[in-house]
Amino acid sequence: MTPVDVVLIGRNEGARLVAGLDSVKGQARQVVYVDSGSTDTSVAEAEARGATVVRLDMTQPFTAARARNAGFEALENPQIVQFIDGDCSLVPGYLDAARAHLEANPQLGLVTGWRSEIHRDASLYNQLCDWEWRRPAGIIDACGGDMMVRAEAWAGVGGMNPEVIAAEDDEVCTRLRKAGWLLERIPHEMTRHDANMLTFRQWWRRAERTGHGFAQVGHLHPEYFKRERRRTWIYAALIPALMLLSLTISWWLPLLILTVYELNYLRTAQGLIRDGLPSDEAFRHAFLLTLSKFPNLIGMLRFHFRRLTGRAMRIIEYK
Template sequence: MNTNSLISVVVIGHNEGARLSRCLQSVRASTYQPIELIYVDSFSSDDSIARAQTIADQIFSAHTRGAAAARNTGLMHAQGHWVMFLDGDTELDPDFLLIALQQLKHQSTLACVWGHRVERAPEQSIYVQVLDLDWRYRPGETEFCGGDALFRRAALSEVNGFNPLLLAGEEPEMCHRLRQNGWRILHLDTPMTRHDLAITQFTQYWQRTSRAGYAYAAVSASSRSFWANEVRHNLRQSAILIALLTLLAAGVLMHAWLALAAVSLLAALALRSSWRARWRSAHLPTLLMYGLHSWFAQIPISVGIYRYYRDQSAQKPASFGNYKEAKK
């Protein structure tokens, strides 16, 4: 097999069920060939491995928790010069690999190329409809990519892959190390994957958002610089929001004008966030909800930051779970 043209597609998953079958089949439907399809399972208790056995070329089991460890396992067994990582709840666009590989081959300083990820069913809940906008990024060079991206194998080897000690935020942290070594990350204006967020309840939304805060703190501590500003920003925004909610409560109990002032300020902040995000969507109701989400999310994000430092102080492992299994 010619490894110069071979793309190794590493799919990772945990209890993805039918989503995993769709993911693996979408890789098989790619217009690019040759492809080596590897599935790495992370302690699934469903029929994920049985599903993968009918489609994937190789199947492995991660020996430790986390997406970083699973991706490193796949990378260790991959044969191609190019490695595409996919989460098991995504579906690959049939033309992405062909388009992305052309960019990597023509630009020798590119370590990674990624495209647009969108939700496959944003109508399933208001949470998915709003969070779908979080996937929107402007094309061009970026600081980092997400879990779906095509990498140059040599660049991955140079930085020893993903940091297995991180249970969240592992892609931005690795991209930070790549950029420190002179590599570039490119976001293409082309479809890449469809994602199934599957959030239908508030408990899932809270857990996923709290996990993001945990990732901010963990990556900031690991890199000693990257995402440090994000941690400070989130804590500052959370303090503003809590102060306004406290003012609102005081106004309800004492003076109506205080409550009116608090509501007006909250509405102004949310509207400003909606206006700044107008390039993400032309749908006004979704934009307004996104503005509210941008502020409310600061509370669970700050909770996640606190949980990281609490776990570090107590020398405990990460304490968050799978938000898709958080339904009550």
């Protein structure tokens, strides 16, 4: 049986990190915790539970990609590595199931499972996160940061790109696929996540970060996030511009153009209902998904401004 090592990353996660560390106890050969400048007791809690602690150099701009790379590099002779965010806890049984699947399928470079929210109904925003995590099992193009990787595959592509501040998981998955590896989501509960996203402002900032990821990963891999970028430009830039221009023709033309958003909202809600969401949740989520194009655009523009001016790619925090 191939040994599995676990890398957790976090900053000031408190009780969530403790729960995450406790959830992997006795299941991994090595446990590494990468701390990104915590001011709480995270480091002490990790050390008390026998984890190897890596303190990330915070004189350089922080990215989750840097943290995961540092955790991987701290492992001794890794073969299979499970990455877990510090606000997540491992579901019992997943590690063995994912390892067995990876061992049985040598063409796979990565395996993931299902992540779900611990406090799903604490807010509309948590519900939306929970829906985002729940995707069909099978061969996939990309997944989130909770992933089990074959060390050979990870090292072969050079790990994550430390310059990518959002959607770094999508970016490394793209390079793994281009290197010839297959990626798969197995139908197994993997981690419990605590988004703790309770305010509109948190959601808006997270949507900005998502837009930054669309642009940055799309800049590196033009074929990826192509549809997401196009939708953002259309709904957050082109249509508003048309509405303003139409005012020079007639006062009622902007109202007519506004129906494009209404149709998009209804189409999105219907899609969510087909995916299994209750209708009341579907219509609420559809509103946020329709609105999200505007903070997405802000994030996309921020990336291009940074790229063109040579500014550092600093993270966009939402909690």
